[in-house]
Amino acid sequence: MPVGSVDSIGGNLDGIDFDVFCMKEPDYVMMLMSTHGTNIRMGEHKNRDGVEAFQYPEVVHNHYQYRHQIDDHNNKRHQPISLEVTWATKTWENRVFAYLLATTEVNCNLASSFFIGEPPLPSLSFRKELARELLLNPYFNRNVATDERPKRKRTCCEHTFTTLRAYTKWQGSDIIPSSSIYPQRMCKGKHRKVRTYCSCSPGVVMCEECYAQHKLEIDGQ
Incomplete structure (x- = not known):
């Protein structure tokens, strides 16, 4: 089989149709499994030593053209200043948010470049523009009745689920x-005998269920 020859074999896995696309290389056969693409040749003619130049089939062409997209995206996300590294936090929610924010930043810059038809802005320049738009976002200035929520009154004290010390x-x-x-007493909800209470209500014995209900009642006032 001459170098550059292509063929494909169809299949179905869990109800999803796919094809295994094959292309002959000088010393092996490249095989790519895909649910999209054809054997139609496209792109530039590629040279091989001692082999007449030929075009790649669509799937192989896409593979070589876009295989670096993840690495390129990560490079844009981390250069020149990585938001995820400079934000020194070990809180998992913030770490996930930092990743999502950095990824969205790169995606927005690339999408803007694609639709405007101009090269992407330098990362820091785009970050400044994005930050300005987020800070001046008119969404937060809307005076829509459906968006107005009643403000919860602040509680006058803190809640702490506390246990009596021994011999008290x-x-x-x-x-x-x-x-x-x-010594134990029956909780206010008559669930069981305990030694726990809320710091804002000394003398009122509460189990876990009573304490949860107590917080809802007080904070909801």
Whole structure:
């Protein structure tokens, strides 16, 4: 089989049609599995040592033309200043957000270049423009009735789920010494006996369920 010869074999996997495209190289056969593409030759004529120049079939042409897109995208995302590296955070939510923001930044720059028909802006220049547009986004200045939400009143105190120390018990809202090491009382919701309470309501014994309901009631006022 001469170098540059192409053929394809069709198949189906889990209900999805695909083709295995094959092209003869001097010392092996290149095989690419794809759900898109044809054997139609396109692009420039490629030379091989001692072989007449030929065009790649569509799938092979696309492979060689776009195989560096991920690496190129990553390079644009990290150069000259990587947002993900300079934002020194170990909070996983921020790390994921930094990646998504940096990826979106590159995508927007490339998309803008494609639709405008001009070369992409330098990364830092585009980042400044993007930051300005985000800061001046008119979306946040809308006065639409459906967007107005009632503001929740601030609570006057902090909630902390607390456990009585050993050899203490409640007398009203006061903590007093106890002869028992871990005396318990029935929680306000009558679920079970516990030694826990909320810091904003001393003397009111609460289990986990009572505490959750208590926070909803207080914060929702």
